[in-house]
Amino acid sequence: MRFSFLSLIALCLIHVGTAHAQAPCTLITGAKVVLPGGASKVTNVTVAGEKILSVGQATSEKCERINGTGQVLAPGFIETQSSLGLVEVSLEHTSVDTSMTGKDSSPVPIRATFKVFEGFNPSSSLIAIARRHGITSSILLPSGGTISGQAAWVDLQGKTQAEAIRSEAIAMIAHIGQSGASRATSLHRLHTLFEEAQAFDSAAKDWKKNKSRPFIHVRELKAVLPVLQGQIPLVVSAHRASDIERAVALGGKFGIRVIISGGAEAWKLKELLAQKNIPVIVDPESNGPGSFDQIHGRADNAAVLEKAGVPLIISSFSTHNARKLAQMAGTSVREGLGYEAALKAITETPAKVFGLKGIGTIEAGATANIVLWSGDPLELSSAPTKLWIHGKLQSLTSRQSKLRDRYMTLPVKR
Secondary structure (H helix, E strand, O other): OOOOHHHHHHHHHHHHHHHHHOOOEEEEEEEEEEOOOOOEEEEEEEEEOOEEEEEOOOOOOOOEEEEOOOOEEEEOEEEEEEOOOOEOOOOOHHHEOOOOEOOOOOEOOEOOOOEHHHHOOOOOHHHHHHHOOOEEEEEEOOOOOOEEEEEEEEEOOOOOHHHHEEEEEEEEEEEOOOOOOOHHHHHHHHHHHHHHHHHHHHOHHHHHOOOOOOOOOHHHHHHHHHHHOOOOOEEEEEOOHHHHHHHHHHHHHHOOOEEEEEOOOHHHHHHHHHHHOOOEEEOOOOOOOOOHHHOOOOOOHHHHHHHHOOOEEEOOOOOOOHHHHHHHHHHHHHOOOOHHHHHHOOOHHHHHHOOOOOOOOOOOOOEOOEEEEOOOOOOOOOOEEEEEEOOEEOOOOOHHHHHHHHHHOOOOOO
16 A cells, blocks of 8 residues: 555554553542632642643543542642651661661761661551652651751652652751750851861862862762752751850851751741741641740641741651641641641642642643642541652552451351
8 A cells, every 4th residue: 555645644643642642640630729829719620641731621522530529639748747657656767767886886977978768668558648648759768966967759659669759968957056066066066067078178179189178978078068058958847046046147157058947936036037938837726835946836737827927848757647737737727827828838839948849739731749638638537539740640549557357347256
């Protein structure tokens, strides 16, 4: 059979058009959709591949249709202060991969080279539990020392590390006045580390030729350079207002992007934090003198910070109870935080603060990390009915749900 040149072109176009029409996609209709900024409206959302293809627009009839009437479609929640996949049983050391120790098992104060993602277990039973409560992404936190190491970002999907890990080093984690060190000691270590790293950076070529002064722990100095160069932020764990003040000063001195984690007394510095545009990750349950670091903690901390213009992130500060993230956001609403602001604090804002583009919003071109809820996502009686990560429908079965189903009906004794 012979074909003219034009006929061949026509056949190619038909083939391309057919392939495009048959591309897998999902159309979610009639759901109340949480849009960028936190506002909601009933509309349609189309997912194609890993991305959101459109919001509110007509789409191909070839898409699989899911009726979302009476339900809420929200961005997947992001837990920023957890160790999902790094801890199974906290008191069983063989199942804990969050920190490094010295030869005598004592904490190593500076561990900037420590990459916590290498211990990540994508098959951890806690990951499925977190997904059942709407969490699609998490930051993996190293622990211990003044500098704990490099935090990673994972999406809670897949059977391998390669499928889950989106960033091996999303931030550097630091602590003030923890791991047995005084506040002054912690701050002295941080100042010395960054001053040494700056000196090394400016003399690296001479150092390689042995023409400069010697540097201690060169690998650690190299590891903190991305912080000094503004590539990744420094997350500083601090509750007391004076500690937060020193962390802000540290960031100003070295030009470091600082994020405050904890911040029970951050409300006392709301103007400073807003002026410097320094994000705060808050625990809504740090609302009283739980320790000497948070004597002046208050229940409406999140509301006060958000009203002042401080970039706000909400966290459960837990691994086994990361599932309570929506409850933490709801608690902040009860204490005066706007509902839309609470949703942003567990979706849009964390993604923006940590530089993950296309995550945390439902809009055309965004990564399809989305959750269809039976009702209000911040209402305790609501639950996800469907959940997608990178456009793939995920299982909502967990070890807990299997145990529930197993023992829901006990065998009858005869």
